Amino acid sequence: MTDDLGRAAEPGQFPGSPFSGVLRQPLILGLFLPVQSGGWSASLLPRTTDWRFDYNAALTRRAEALGFDLVFGLAQWTSKGGYGGTSKYREDSLDPFITVTALSAITERILLISTIHVLFGPWHPLHIAKFGATIDHISGGRWGINVVTGYSPREARMFGGRHIEHDRRYEMAGEFSDIVCRLWGATEDLTLQGKFWSLENAFVTPKPRYGRPVLVNATGSPAGIDYAATYSDLVFITSPAGHEIDAALRVLPAHNAAIKAAGVERGRQLRTIINPMIVCRETDREAQRYHRAILDAADRGAIEGFVTHQRAGDAVAWKAHGDEHRALGGNIQIVGSPEHVIDKLLGLKQAGCDGIQVAFFDFAPDLECFGEAVLPLMRQAGLRLNEAP
Numbered sequence: 001m002t003d004d005l006g007r008a009a010e011p012g013q014f015p016g017s018p019f020s021g022v023l024r025q026p027l028i029l030g031l032f033l034p035v036q037s038g039g040w041s042a043s044l045l046p047r048t049t050d051w052r053f054d055y056n057a058a059l060t061r062r063a064e065a066l067g068f069d070l071v072f073g074l075a076q077w078t079s080k081g082g083y084g085g086t087s088k089y090r091e092d093s094l095d096p097f098i099t100v101t102a103l104s105a106i107t108e109r110i111l112l113i114s115t116i117h118v119l120f121g122p123w124h125p126l127h128i129a130k131f132g133a134t135i136d137h138i139s140g141g142r143w144g145i146n147v148v149t150g151y152s153p154r155e156a157r158m159f160g161g162r163h164i165e166h167d168r169r170y171e172m173a174g175e176f177s178d179i180v181c182r183l184w185g186a187t188e189d190l191t192l193q194g195k196f197w198s199l200e201n202a203f204v205t206p207k208p209r210y211g212r213p214v215l216v217n218a219t220g221s222p223a224g225i226d227y228a229a230t231y232s233d234l235v236f237i238t239s240p241a242g243h244e245i246d247a248a249l250r251v252l253p254a255h256n257a258a259i260k261a262a263g264v265e266r267g268r269q270l271r272t273i274i275n276p277m278i279v280c281r282e283t284d285r286e287a288q289r290y291h292r293a294i295l296d297a298a299d300r301g302a303i304e305g306f307v308t309h310q311r312a313g314d315a316v317a318w319k320a321h322g323d324e325h326r327a328l329g330g331n332i333q334i335v336g337s338p339e340h341v342i343d344k345l346l347g348l349k350q351a352g353c354d355g356i357q358v359a360f361f362d363f364a365p366d367l368e369c370f371g372e373a374v375l376p377l378m379r380q381a382g383l384r385l386n387e388a389p
């Protein structure tokens, strides 16, 4: 099945695809994997969070058993020492594409999304079409790609390249994605001459099982939203009002509506998903006390290094995020009792978010806690189905 331009059909158009199953959930539930040292939190408070494969594999299996819909890995390229500080924040990291490929062989149901910088190095759309078809085959149609264009000049230079202007990158990513989708859809050899890439008699088989893999991008800019409207199934949004949850809830309805309207203009339905960092304890006071301990143990050198790195980039979506909350991290933060967490998750749903991708400070025990105390309340509140779809 292809569209008028020969691009493979969206996985959401196949009722039996894993992605269609996920779309039946009232609120999509994903887990951000800490494949980089320090996870999202530049804090020295002791915890189990670990970038190693075995730790992430155990988290993924547990998330699958708890009924999560997806896991997701980010990709960052750091120099020696990572972003600095005592912890050498994020110096160690696993590549998410290779990691989720390995995870696909040890899981059965959960979607696996990996970030790829499609404009770094000599990636060709044919690489991604072939590698993507391969992981789609291994995983039974459970793979998705988070297409990122590289907001950081330093990262671009690591590949011997130069930093390409923001909107031009999205123009390039558009052509890249277009070619990949055509390769996934083509039933004959494909020859074409694009503005940035060309192909001669290229062909990819096996084909992805359900049209094409899930396409994702993370954005808050007009050019990124325009790209999403044409290609993405899921759009990772950030709060235009920064990390504070109540401020986020005030501005997200308009933000979500604008993104979805951009999709509708192209005849497509976009789903938005946001990344809350959740600190949950039995009572609000306990959660706040733990939050305070995380902040008091801030790795100041790491925060400074990370903020300097982000400021040197041109990511529009993070412009409103300050520095002080980085000891915990995440796009938005929810700190409190299970009831408080549910209240804010209901708020996110009412604000038009179709999903959340949660991160934790201390992943293994916090995921356990979330499964025990929050998930049952999510079902009661109608945010999750009682049975996996």
Ligand SMILES: Cc1cc2nc3c(=O)[nH]c(=O)nc-3n(C[C@H](O)[C@H](O)[C@H](O)COP(=O)(O)O)c2cc1C
Pocket (backbone or CB within 6 Å): 073, 074, 075, 076, 115, 147, 148, 149, 150, 151, 218, 219, 220, 221, 223, 224, 225, 236, 237, 238, 275, 314, 315, 316, 317, 318, 331
């Ligand atoms: C949930 C989420 C995950 C992201 N993961 C990555 C990543 O792994 N690597 C990366 O370079 N950028 C990542 N980004 C940043 C985006 O690629 C992009 O630069 C940012 O969202 C700003 O886009 P904009 O300038 O179109 O608003 C991520 C953003 C979000 C919200």
